[in-house]
Amino acid sequence: MTATADAPPTVTAPAETAPAPRRRRRTNAAIGLVAWIVGLIFVAPVIWMLLTSFHSEPDAATNPPSVFAPLTVEGYANFFGADGGATPWPPLLNSLTASIVSTAFVLVLAVPAAYALSIRPVEKWRDVLFFFLSTKMLPVVAALLPVYLIAQGLGVLDNIWLLIVVYTSMNLPIAVWMMRSFLAEVPGEVLEAAALDGCSLTRSLRTIVIPMVLPGIAATALICFIFSWNELLFARVLTGTVAQTAPVFLIGFVTSQGLFLAKVCAAAVVVSLPVLIAGFAAQDKLVQGLSLGAIK
Template sequence: MSDVRVSNIRTRGAAVHAPRPKALRDRQPGRARGAGLALAAWVAGLLFFLPIAWMALTSFHSEQDAATNPPSVAASLTLDGYREFFGSGGGASPWPSLINSFVASTASTLLVLVLALPAAYALSIRPVKKWTDVLFFFLSTKMLPVVAGLLPIYLFAKNTDFLDNIWLLVILYTSMNLPIAVWMMQSFLSEVPVAIIEAAQIDGARLPTILTRVVAPIALPGIAATSLICFIFSWNELLFARVLTGVVAQTAPVFLTGFITSQGLFLAKVCAASLVISLPVLAAGFAAQDKLVQGLSLGAVK
């Protein structure tokens, strides 16, 4: 019995002092690497968020406190910048410009989706000949500098009485965002199973029904990501809106540039206006964040 006990003790001791498997030893550097990447991601996120937080804080300061150098972080808070932005001090109301931006961005995004979905369907699920050349042609239209096309578009708008017209911006934003929308949605629609489309065709479904009831629900994350990006591009566009609009079709970014006057730059008021004008984009991104992440990562994992 004593020999058996001694052998058991030796066996247990050998098990305790046995070297760990290689998989367990390799897991420790992986955890350290993951923690380092997570820390770097948090630092990068804070660096990107810091200017927005600083802008939000400055918007609640008075003009005197916002203009101090170095800035006063612990200064008293006030809503004077927002009151002046919304016209309580006798200035122009921002609501017409905000409505114009919303109409131009929303209408152009809807038109882009209506045009890009059939085009992406033809290039992915029912590919045409040399579809890669077609995609490159779509993308090459984005390589033209915007300034190069500004004068011809201005002359066209002037001769057709389209200056200061919101629908001219809708057409321009649609044409500007359509190439990138087709490029994005082609990659999203290529993930749609062809067997489902063939089953719908056997049941007698035609192309409009297939696009709206079969393809669109499956590719909804990609459509949401594409529409959000097109909306952001349209909302932030300044050059065409600054040149082609005046009073009636003025957009929110153009209205924001009006705060830089000969009297100087009113920093608190500009920060308040910038935060309010950024809210629709932030709200849209927050509302569609799950679809956006799912759409942008679509096809990344097989």
């Protein structure tokens, strides 16, 4: 009887699958592509506005628009009064004054309030926070007529200080909520050590708390500045010619004579520049402030 060698076992090759890192790279590439497409969709109107601002009025009014039309600064020259129109400097200065001063007032009021609601919580601090939040539940249009009547009775219509008070009251609830979340991340042990060393409340707030939450203060200030700079409804109703702001001046280009598209686009670019400059200047503080407390 002859012994036969056992046949070697048959090994079935596993199905070929893409390695995990390769699949991950493909997924990331797809997500990146979608993000670029969405970003281009959002930034396309801004790019188109910038391009149109450097076209002449006949080229800007063509249908379909002429992309490769000759470039000119005629729209900017007309916006700054080269054609004998109104100069934009008083409205721009009014917007800058109202935005900066109201933002400073908001920070002066919001930081102590947020300190009392986070580090040294007052009694029923949740009710206080809800009260601040409830002031934003009222539609702006509903408060427009009472504010107008009060301003008319006090004789402060068309006054830049009226806008400063209105903008301060509008942005204060948002600033308190933002600063409260930032101040809640300040370690209590640091303040206790400062108190043991004889540091007063005012000094600890000035030398310890504020430097620690400076990115949060910058983020809050930038958001309040943007809200004040872009506000239109109150500025349109409560001002006339003396305290006219940049957004009100901007809508004045829509007249019965027609819409001068190149001039409007040039005006929109100029009016947007202060916000863009402030955002780029404080972008590092803004990112730190908005992410403060996200990772512990």
